[in-house]
Amino acid sequence: MDQEQIKNSVRHYITQNIFGSQLPKDFNDDTPLVSSRLMDSISTLKMINHFEEELKIECKAHEVTADNLDSVNIFTAFLLRKLSR
Amino acid sequence: MTAKQIFFQLFEEPDKLYPEQPFLFITKGKTLSYGQAQSFIRTTVGKLSIATLPPSSVVALYSEKNNTAVLHLHSVMLSGKAYLPIDVRSPLSRILTILQQAKPSAIIVQEKFVEGLSAALTNTKTAFTICDFETDYKLFVFTDYKIYNEDLAYILFTSGSTGTPKGIMHSYESVIVFVRWCAETFAAKNKTKFISIAPFQFDLSIHDLFVPLVHASSLLITNETETANSRLMAQIISESKIEIIYSTPTFFNWLMETGRMEKYDFTEVKSVLIAGEVLRWETVKRLKNYFPNAEFYNLYGPTETNVCMYYHINFEEEEKYNKSVPIGKPCNYSLMKLQETEKGTTLLIGGKTLMRGYVQDIKNCFESIDGNEFYATGDVVEKVFGGNYAYISRADRMIKRNGYRIEPAEIENGLKTLEGVKQLAIITSTKNSVTAIHAFIISDKKYETVFLKNFCAHKIHYAMVPDTFTFVESIPLNRNHKTDEEELMKQLNRS
Numbered sequence: 001m002d003q004e005q006i007k008n009s010v011r012h013y014i015t016q017n018i019f020g021s022q023l024p025k026d027f028n029d030d031t032p033l034v035s036s037r038l039m040d041s042i043s044t045l046k047m048i049n050h051f052e053e054e055l056k057i058e059c060k061a062h063e064v065t066a067d068n069l070d071s072v073n074i075f076t077a078f079l080l081r082k083l084s085r
Numbered sequence: 086m087t088a089k090q091i092f093f094q095l096f097e098e099p100d101k102l103y104p105e106q107p108f109l110f111i112t113k114g115k116t117l118s119y120g121q122a123q124s125f126i127r128t129t130v131g132k133l134s135i136a137t138l139p140p141s142s143v144v145a146l147y148s149e150k151n152n153t154a155v156l157h158l159h160s161v162m163l164s165g166k167a168y169l170p171i172d173v174r175s176p177l178s179r180i181l182t183i184l185q186q187a188k189p190s191a192i193i194v195q196e197k198f199v200e201g202l203s204a205a206l207t208n209t210k211t212a213f214t215i216c217d218f219e220t221d222y223k224l225f226v227f228t229d230y231k232i233y234n235e236d237l238a239y240i241l242f243t244s245g246s247t248g249t250p251k252g253i254m255h256s257y258e259s260v261i262v263f264v265r266w267c268a269e270t271f272a273a274k275n276k277t278k279f280i281s282i283a284p285f286q287f288d289l290s291i292h293d294l295f296v297p298l299v300h301a302s303s304l305l306i307t308n309e310t311e312t313a314n315s316r317l318m319a320q321i322i323s324e325s326k327i328e329i330i331y332s333t334p335t336f337f338n339w340l341m342e343t344g345r346m347e348k349y350d351f352t353e354v355k356s357v358l359i360a361g362e363v364l365r366w367e368t369v370k371r372l373k374n375y376f377p378n379a380e381f382y383n384l385y386g387p388t389e390t391n392v393c394m395y396y397h398i399n400f401e402e403e404e405k406y407n408k409s410v411p412i413g414k415p416c417n418y419s420l421m422k423l424q425e426t427e428k429g430t431t432l433l434i435g436g437k438t439l440m441r442g443y444v445q446d447i448k449n450c451f452e453s454i455d456g457n458e459f460y461a462t463g464d465v466v467e468k469v470f471g472g473n474y475a476y477i478s479r480a481d482r483m484i485k486r487n488g489y490r491i492e493p494a495e496i497e498n499g500l501k502t503l504e505g506v507k508q509l510a511i512i513t514s515t516k517n518s519v520t521a522i523h524a525f526i527i528s529d530k531k532y533e534t535v536f537l538k539n540f541c542a543h544k545i546h547y548a549m550v551p552d553t554f555t556f557v558e559s560i561p562l563n564r565n566h567k568t569d570e571e572e573l574m575k576q577l578n579r580s
Contacts, residue, residue: 019534020553020580026533037542037550038535041313042335042519045343061316 001055001083007076013050014072018043029073034066044069057082088257089236093163095264096123099301106276108297109152110305110325111219119301122156129160132215133191136226138166141235142190145169147180147198150284150308153219157193158285158294166190167237169252170285173198174309176543179250181205183242186444187252188231196221240444241288243388244491244549246481248498252444253388260295262418262437263391267292268299270395271329271356271382277302278353280327282312282336287488288388289360292331312336315344323349330354331384333361333488334368338518341368346375353378360384360392361488363476364410365518366403373400385412385476387490389450389460391438393419396473405470412466413473422454428480429465484513486520489548496524496551499544503537505530510560511551512570524551525573531556555580 001009007029015023018039033039039047047069048059059082068078099106104120111117117125138144144161146168148154154170161168169187171180173195184192184205193215194202209225216222236256245251279297281304283289297304305325311317319340322330337359340346354376359369364383372381381398396413415421420435435457443450451458465477484491493511500509508527513520524537532540534554541550555577561569 024534026535031535036535036539037547038538041315042339042343044313045315045339049343059316061314061320064314064316065310 003076003080006055006079007072009054010051010072010076010079013047014039017046029076030071032070033072033075034070039069047075051079055079055083087236088261089165089238091261092238092257095261095295095298096126096159096163099298103276103301106301107303109155110303111152116303117152122159125156126160126163129157129215130164132213132224133160133164133166136191136211136213136224138164138190138226139230139232140165141167141232141237142230143167143169143187143233143237143240145171145184145187145189145192146285147171147173147192147202148195148222149173150281150306151219152306153222154195154285155281155294155304155306157222161193162238167233167239167254169240169242170290171242172284172286172546174547176545177202177204178544179546182249183252186250187240187242188229189227190230191224191226193222193224196223199223234441237441239291241286241388244483244489244495244546246483246492246494248492248494250495254441254444254447255291255391255438256441259391259438259440260291263291264295264299266416266418267296267392271358271380275300275302277355278305278326278328279303280305280307280322280325280330282307282318282330282332283488284309287361288386288391289331289333289488291391292358315340315342319344319346319349322354323351326353328353328355329358330356331358331360334359334364334518335362335487337372338368341371341375351376351379355379357381358384360386362485366407366410368518369398369410370400370403383410383412386434386438387460387462387464389440390419390434390436390462392416393434393436393438394421394474402470406473406475409475411469411473411475420457420459422459423466424461426465426480429477430467431480432462432464432466432474433459434462435459482511484511484520484522486513486522486548489546491522491546491549496522496541496545496549499541499549500524500526502544503528503532503540508560510568510573512568512573514574521552522549523553523555523573523577525555525557525560525576527557527560553577 099119107116108119108122109117144166158168210228211226213224238257238260240252242250242252281293357379383396384392386393394412396411418437422433424431463480466474469475482493497509505528510525537554561572563569
């Protein structure tokens with residue numbers, strides 16, 4: 001999967017699991033997810049689990065932080081780093 | 086000897102008998118002994134004394150959850166004052182309301198938050214720097230303060246049905262009675278390892294902060310970053326060989342669902358205490374697989390009474406009542422009465438851990454029955470088997486989420502300040518034991534979800550922020566002229 005495919009997949013996951021059917025008009029790829037509390041600790045961990053299975057990667061406990069999850073762009077970059085290792 | 090004096094002894098005994106015994110885990114492998122903690126506390130008590138704070142006043146603490154905060158809470162108590170923990174994640178407007186209501190004589194602020202809290206520190210007269218071993222703090226002394234009963238130990242603020250937070254006052258007697266009962270009831274022995282998961286503003290923390298003192302036990306404080314990461318929590322509980330855990334059903338469900346618990350060994354865990362929400366048999370049966378050597382307890386009690394009923398879980402009794410795990414029978418220090426209402430049989434609780442009252446009202450918060458004071462919990466219960474009771478529902482609109490209790494009026498008050506908003510309805514739904522809050526809004530102006538989430542985060546406590554926002558033309562009413570929640574849920578599912 002390339003960067004755009006991963007980003008689309010992250011967007012799709014957030015649309016389905018956070019907003020139900022469609023992204024709000026004021027949402028973009030830099031909108032804070034964790035620090036804005038759009039996502040709580042339950043939904044972030046579920047998202048990590050989902051992408052670990054989909055991309056066959058493993059995230060370490062200390063990597064599950066807002067630094068790696070706080071927007072579509074940040075999370076996509078984190079997933080790309082994991083894939084490149 | 087007064088309860089306050091007994092409490093002071095509680096902390097001094099482990100220091101005298103086991104000065105080298107670890108009190109707090111600082112970082113991996115490092116600990117702070119009872120002797121070192123006592124020395125730190127004496128220094129801080131000295132600083133509080135220099136500040137000449139009035140006796141029987143309250144000292145607020147504005148800090149992240151960390152080891153120094155624990156020592157500060159103990160210092161405040163040992164200096165003869167009561168403590169008031171304030172959540173650093175609360176919006177400033179809520180913090181100002183809490184400070185205006187409680188009127189503490191001083192506030193201890195973690196240095197990094199001083200600038201952001203400046204609006205709350207305008208009527209302070211002096212400030213002292215308190216340099217600590219992990220992070221720096223400042224003590225600000227207020228010019229205007231309130232004097233409380235000498236027996237006051239702590240104040241915890243919770244959501245209020247009028248839409249503003251209310252402060253629940255507890256005495257030293259309440260602390261001592263509860264702590265001794267815990268020490269006798271659960272499988273603690275000398276030098277047991279406890280973990281603190283709940284924030285200090287949450288009443289579960291009373292157990293974590295004070296019960297370890299009875300057995301000269303050790304306490305591992307987890308911070309907000311750790312408690313938001315289930316994988317890290319599973320790792321910490323296992324690697325630190327924690328023996329007693331106290332948290333909510335939401336926490337344990339989350340830990341099992343996303344914490345990768347199967348990777349770790351939890352055979353050291355001896356007692357699992359669960360409170361704050363309805364506990365399902367399914368949750369506790371799954372937990373038993375991960376904690377094979379543990380005893381399980383379902384504890385019940387609103388902040389006004391602390392734990393007042395409990396059930397030592399017997400898995401074979403599920404067949405006698407399978408709707409939920411019972412909340413059990415009253416603790417030996419509690420008094421219980423039942424009251425028939427149109428919503429069902431509601432529970433009233435009295436006894437030695439009953440609050441002293443609300444900060445805003447110390448008289449009109451009790452019902453007097455047979456010469457004893459009782460707090461009407463608003464919880465509808467039913468008698469099940471063996472003299473045990475089970476929780477059925479609320480008699481009012483209060484919501485429980487992640488152990489927090491939330492009054493819809495507080496959410497409504499926050500959202501009503503938004504331009505164009507005319508009317509609101511707040512309802513909840515529960516799926517897989519997770520409670521979601523839904524806001525239905527009649528407004529001249531429409532707003533997008535991200536904006537609304539941000540707006541709420543600045544107006545109300547984070548646990549209260551609705552999960553969904555739906556703009557509607559009208560709020561449907563049912564035959565009793567109350568909000569038709571069923572119809573609103575249908576609208577939500579259609580949108």
